Amino acid sequence: MDKEQKAIERIRLASEMSLGHYAQPLICTYSGGKDSDVMLELFKRSGIPFEVHNSHTTADAPQTVYHIRKIFRELELGGIKCDIDYHKQSDGSVRTMWNLIPKKLMPPWRRMRYCCSELKETGCANRMIATGVRWEESNKRKEREAFETNPPKIKDKIKVSDEKMLLTDNDDTRRLFEQCQLKAKTIVNPIIDWLDEDVWDFYWSECKYHNPLYEMGYMRVGCIGCPMAGKGRIKEFADFPKYKKAYISAFQRMLECRLQRGLTHKWKNGEEVFLWWMEDDTLSGQMSFIEFPEIMP
Ligand code: SF4
Numbered sequence: 001m002d003k004e005q006k007a008i009e010r011i012r013l014a015s016e017m018s019l020g021h022y023a024q025p026l027i028c029t030y031s032g033g034k035d036s037d038v039m040l041e042l043f044k045r046s047g048i049p050f051e052v053h054n055s056h057t058t059a060d061a062p063q064t065v066y067h068i069r070k071i072f073r074e075l076e077l078g079g080i081k082c083d084i085d086y087h088k089q090s091d092g093s094v095r096t097m098w099n100l101i102p103k104k105l106m107p108p109w110r111r112m113r114y115c116c117s118e119l120k121e122t123g124c125a126n127r128m129i130a131t132g133v134r135w136e137e138s139n140k141r142k143e144r145e146a147f148e149t150n151p152p153k154i155k156d157k158i159k160v161s162d163e164k165m166l167l168t169d170n171d172d173t174r175r176l177f178e179q180c181q182l183k184a185k186t187i188v189n190p191i192i193d194w195l196d197e198d199v200w201d202f203y204w205s206e207c208k209y210h211n212p213l214y215e216m217g218y219m220r221v222g223c224i225g226c227p228m229a230g231k232g233r234i235k236e237f238a239d240f241p242k243y244k245k246a247y248i249s250a251f252q253r254m255l256e257c258r259l260q261r262g263l264t265h266k267w268k269n270g271e272e273v274f275l276w277w278m279e280d281d282t283l284s285g286q287m288s289f290i291e292f293p294e295i296m297p
Pocket residue numbers: 057059108113114115116117119120222223225226227228
């Protein structure tokens with residue numbers, strides 16, 4: 001079975017599970033990047049009923065936001081339900097990267113990516129979702145599986161082999177997996193075994209629309225200033241200076257909040273925090289939370 005066909009089979013199996021156990025269509029999560037567009041195209045080819053979900057991070061480049069809107073408009077014209085989570089709170093306020101930083105009292109950090117859990121991995125509770133997670137992306141992702149649950153504790157009760165799930169219909173393993181998932185968010189990662197080159201080839205040859213950021217020299221598209229982008233942030237802030245200003249301003253408010261709580265720090269203003277934050281990946285010894293003694297063990 002080639003990778004495209006295997007991914008489509010995973011999507012079809014997940015769709016069956018979603019309809020059978022949640023009585024709702026499978027959701028394709030969508031971020032506007034190449035992996036998302038590849039997934040979307042595979043979903044279309046699978047012939048299953050599905051919905052599409054995007055979490056608005058508030059730190060995406062304008063090109064990504066427009067790309068998402070364009071894709072969603074076309075999907076909706078084709079009768080596919082699309083949903084964007086703008087993180088509206090019960091008091092009517094909206095959660096953004098810019099108010100989350102002062103609230104969390106520290107910048108988002110490679111090892112403390114609170115923004116992802118609050119702005120990106122939101123919504124779709126008690127539903128089955130598909131993500132574009134791939135083994136090749138990181139060592140941590142190598143531990144992921146094609147079929148998973150969230151929270152992962154449930155998954156720990158039973159080890160599920162992707163091959164077994166795909167090849168053996170209605171066997172005990174599959175039934176047990178499904179029974180364990182009834183109340184959890186269940187996840188399928190259809191392109192988990194795709195290499196970067198597989199994704200790029202499929203993206204340029206098979207996907208109709210492309211995020212313009214790839215033509216501006218970006219290899220990944222995500223939040224501007226994402227700590228996972230490392231040195232790539234230098235180009236991002238040169239191309240999108242308004243986001244630099246927004247981070248500096250959020251860091252300034254973060255310092256004021258820290259002061260109100262009697263928390264110590266060494267910075268005079270938001271600009272100094274920004275400079276320190278940008279050195280994160282370029283100077284050895286900077287990967288430390290020592291600057292935030294209140295969260296040290
Ligand atoms: S900045 Fe990075 S870690 Fe934070 S929400 Fe965006 S992608 Fe996730």
